[in-house]
Every structure is written in C-alpha cells, then in structure tokens.
Amino acid sequence: MNAEKVLDVAMTAYWQSDPADVSVNAICQMAGISKPSLYREFGSEDGLTRAVLDSYAERVLSAVFAILHSGEGLQATLAALIDFASADPRMETGCLFYKLRAGKHRLGPVTRARVEEIDAVAQAAYVTFLKSCRDAGDWPDGLPVEAGAKYLGEQFALAITQRASGEDPARIREMLTLALSVLTRS
Amino acid sequence: MNAEKVLDVAMTAYWQSDPADVSVNAICQMAGISKPSLYREFGSEDGLTRAVLDSYAERVLSAVFAILHSGEGLQATLAALIDFASADPRMETGCLFYKLRAGKHRLGPVTRARVEEIDAVAQAAYVTFLKSCRDAGDWPDGLPVEAGAKYLGEQFALAITQRASGEDPARIREMLTLALSVLTRS
DNA sequence: GGCATAAAATACCGTTCGGTAACAAATTGA
DNA sequence: TCAATTTGTTACCGAACGGTATTTTATGCC
Numbered sequence: 001m002n003a004e005k006v007l008d009v010a011m012t013a014y015w016q017s018d019p020a021d022v023s024v025n026a027i028c029q030m031a032g033i034s035k036p037s038l039y040r041e042f043g044s045e046d047g048l049t050r051a052v053l054d055s056y057a058e059r060v061l062s063a064v065f066a067i068l069h070s071g072e073g074l075q076a077t078l079a080a081l082i083d084f085a086s087a088d089p090r091m092e093t094g095c096l097f098y099k100l101r102a103g104k105h106r107l108g109p110v111t112r113a114r115v116e117e118i119d120a121v122a123q124a125a126y127v128t129f130l131k132s133c134r135d136a137g138d139w140p141d142g143l144p145v146e147a148g149a150k151y152l153g154e155q156f157a158l159a160i161t162q163r164a165s166g167e168d169p170a171r172i173r174e175m176l177t178l179a180l181s182v183l184t185r186s
Numbered sequence: 187m188n189a190e191k192v193l194d195v196a197m198t199a200y201w202q203s204d205p206a207d208v209s210v211n212a213i214c215q216m217a218g219i220s221k222p223s224l225y226r227e228f229g230s231e232d233g234l235t236r237a238v239l240d241s242y243a244e245r246v247l248s249a250v251f252a253i254l255h256s257g258e259g260l261q262a263t264l265a266a267l268i269d270f271a272s273a274d275p276r277m278e279t280g281c282l283f284y285k286l287r288a289g290k291h292r293l294g295p296v297t298r299a300r301v302e303e304i305d306a307v308a309q310a311a312y313v314t315f316l317k318s319c320r321d322a323g324d325w326p327d328g329l330p331v332e333a334g335a336k337y338l339g340e341q342f343a344l345a346i347t348q349r350a351s352g353e354d355p356a357r358i359r360e361m362l363t364l365a366l367s368v369l370t371r372s
Numbered sequence: 373g374g375c376a377t378a379a380a381a382t383a384c385c386g387t388t389c390g391g392t393a394a395c396a397a398a399t400t401g402a
Numbered sequence: 403t404c405a406a407t408t409t410g411t412t413a414c415c416g417a418a419c420g421g422t423a424t425t426t427t428a429t430g431c432c
Contacts, residue, residue, distance in 0.1 A: 001409075001410075021291075024390065035390090035392090036392075037410060039390095039391070040409080040410090045390065102288070104351075106207075147357075147360060158340065162340075175336065178333075179368070187379085209419065209420080211418080219381095220382080221421075222382095222423095230420085
C-alpha cells in the first residue's frame with residue numbers, strides 16, 4: 001500500500017487546492033487505496049493531516065529556515081526571502097502550512113498543535129536572525145526585533161498567500177519589496 | 187417572519203465566526219423560522235449570502251468609503267484607516283467581506299460576483315483617493331498610485347483579518363503603521 | 373359560517389462526510 | 403501443511419449538508 005505514496009498524494013491534493021476542500025474519500029480514491037487501509041496507517045483524518053504537515057515541513061519549510069540560517073546579511077537574506085515568496089515554483093499554489101494555519105479552527109487537535117509549534121519555531125528563527133543583524137549594526141534604530149520578526153513573518157505569509165490566489169508574481173514581488181523596505185532604512 | 191431579522195441573524199452569524207462554518211439549518215434555527223420560509227424569501231443559500239453581503243456593504247463598508255471620501259490629506263486619512271482597522275469595535279471579529287473574499291471559491295455565483303464587484307469598487311476608491319493626494323503633491327515620487335492602492339488595500343485587509351484571529355490590537359496598529367509608513371516618506 | 377388562498381411547518385430526498393464492522397486474500401511461522 | 407496473523411476490500415453506519423414535496427395552520431373574503 002505504501003504510506004509514502006499516500007502522503008505524497010495527500011500533500012499534493014491539500015497543497016494544490018485547500019485542505020478543507022479535500023476529503024478523506026478523495027485522497028483514498030486518488031491514492032488507489034481503501035479507506036480502512038488509510039485509517040489503519042494514520043488513525044484518523046487528524047493523524048493524516050499531521051503526518052502530511054510533518055512531511056511538508058521537512059521537505060519544503062526547511063528551505064525557508066535554510067535561508068534564515070545562511071549567515072548572510074539583512075539585505076541579502078530579505079532578497080532571498082522575496083525571491084522565494086514571489087518566484088519560487090514551489091510556492092506557485094501557495095504554502096500548505098499557511099493554508100492550514102488560515103483554517104486552524106477546522107483542524108484536529110494534533111494537527112493544530114503542530115501548526116502552532118511550527119509557527120513558534122518560525123517566529124523564533126526570525127527573531128534569532130534579526131538579532132544577529134542588530135548585533136552587526138544592520139538594523140533600524142528604535143524598532144524592536146520582536147516587532148520586526150512578526151512583521152516580516154506576516155508580510156512573507158501575505159505574499160505567498162497571494163500567490164495561491166493567482167496574483168501576478170511581479171506584482172507580488174513589488175508589494176513585498178515595498179513592505180520590507182522599512183526594515184532596511186537604518 | 188420578517189426578512190430583515192433573518193438578514194440580521196445571518197449577518198451576525200457569518201460575521202462572528204466564518205461563513206463556511208454556518209449552515210442554512212443553523213441560521214433557520216437561530217432566526218426561529220423554517221427552512222422553506224427562508225428559501226421562499228432568498229431562493230438559495232447563494233441568494234441569502236448575497237443579500238447579507240449587500241446589507242453588510244451598506245451598513246459597514248460604507249464607513250470605509252466615507253473615510254476615503256472625507257477629503258482629508260494622506261496622513262490624516264491613513265491615520266483614520268489605521269484607527270478603523272486596529273481599534274474600531276465593529277472590526278473586533280474581522281470583516282465579513284474579507285472573510286467571504288478569503289473563501290471566494292466556496293461561494294455561489296451571485297455572491298462571488300458581488301464580492302468581485304465590491305473589490306473593484308474599493309480598489310477604484312483607493313486609486314481615486316491616492317490620485318488626489320498625488321495631485322496635491324503629497325505622494326512619494328516614483329511609486330505608481332495603482333501599486334500604492336493595491337498595497338494599501340492588502341495591508342488594510344491583513345490588519346483586519348488579524349483582528350479576526352484574536353491578535354492584540356496594539357500590535358496590529360503597530361504593524362499596520364509600519365507597513366503604511368512607506369506611503370508617507372515622500 | 374363556509375371557502376379559497378397564502379404562509380407556515382413537518383418530514384422527507386439524495387448526497388457527502390468521517391469512521392468502522394464484517395469479510396476475503398495473502399503472508400508468515402512452525 | 404496448516405493455522406494464525408496481517409493486509410486489504412466491500413459494504414455499511416449515523417450525522418449533517420442544501421433543497422423540496424406535502425401537509426397543516428392561519429388569513430382574508432363573501
């Protein structure tokens with residue numbers, strides 16, 4: 001039956017459209033397996049979603065963390081984030097994590113907990129990165145890094161969410177560049 | 187039976203939680219009417235949603251258009267928009283229009299058409315307002331007003347959407363002020 | 373009072389949902 | 403070889419959905 005393939009199919013389906021619009025029945029049909037097989041492997045829809053999110057985190061979100069941990073300066077890192085959000089083909093239909101987070105109240109308890117955990121980890125990564133910039137003197141005076149981290153995370157999520165709704169990538173890049181320009185006016 | 191009261195109940199329910207999470211059955215129960223009565227009045231769920239959106243537009247969205255048409259300058263108008271998004275009690279659970287727009291693909295055809303129409307009208311209002319600012323010399327050089335209008339609309343929607351998710355209003359004000367500051371650096 | 377007519381509610385339709393019981397086929401171990 | 407355990411399937415469950423046919427209740431009107 002291959003759990004790996006089921007995860008793949010489910011991730012693609014959730015990612016391509018919207019997690020709330022993809023039923024367990026549909027996933028079984030697409031994966032060519034029966035419902036009891038899926039339930040024996042993942043326990044519940046919540047368990048499946050959680051497993052998909054884990055897989056997505058290590059296969060896609062890791063790229064974002066890699067950018068943040070690359071050790072580049074503020075300007076270069078923001079440029080890389082802008083590139084990723086507005087031009088990376090993986091974000092062409094948006095980010096599965098952001099889609100799950102946007103409909104958080106519809107998720108089962110374990111998936112929701114994982115979403116909040118990833119959210120916290122991402123926020124911490126933003127803060128760590130910005131602190132290193134501040135310590136290098138590369139940060140606007142008077143703006144707390146926590147506020148900057150939240151702002152950066154929000155704008156990044158907004159840009160990717162707009163890609164999911166078919167917005168023009170060039171326009172998205174323009175908007176995100178404008179939004180993040182306040183972080184480089186030191 | 188009173189169609190006015192049904193609209194009120196439905197609007198409150200859609201607005202308070204999420205349109206996708208409120209069924210026709212629930213609305214009938216809350217309004218104390220039977221399902222055939224509702225269907226005789228509105229024809230379909232799509233018709234009801236459309237009627238609710240119309241009512242919402244004239245009762246709430248008009249306040250935003252009033253701010254844009256108030257004839258104040260750029261700085262004062264942006265301040266009023268920031269106030270509205272981050273502090274107005276009407277936006278405490280978010281904006282029904284933005285909630286409908288966020289789940290546009292789930293809407294019936296007539297409601298979706300109305301959402302797109304309102305979106306276009308709002309965009310045009312932003313453009314008109316910013317053009318008047320530009321003609322008064324109160325606008326950053328090199329930034330097209332169309333791009334500024336889109337940016338303003340996106341940031342405004344983001345701020346209000348965050349209020350719906352329970353974010354701290356002071357934090358929202360801070361973020362939105364930061365985002366819109368790029369429009370007043372002329 | 374009787375009677376047509378409009379408005380209301382009850383009770384139902386078909387479909388889809390997440391989830392499972394009951395059963396058949398294949399694999400394992402001795 | 404035969405029994406035990408796993409793997410998978412079919413067929414079903416109860417609930418909720420949007421929507422409607424049917425029946426009851428109320429309202430004029432003469």
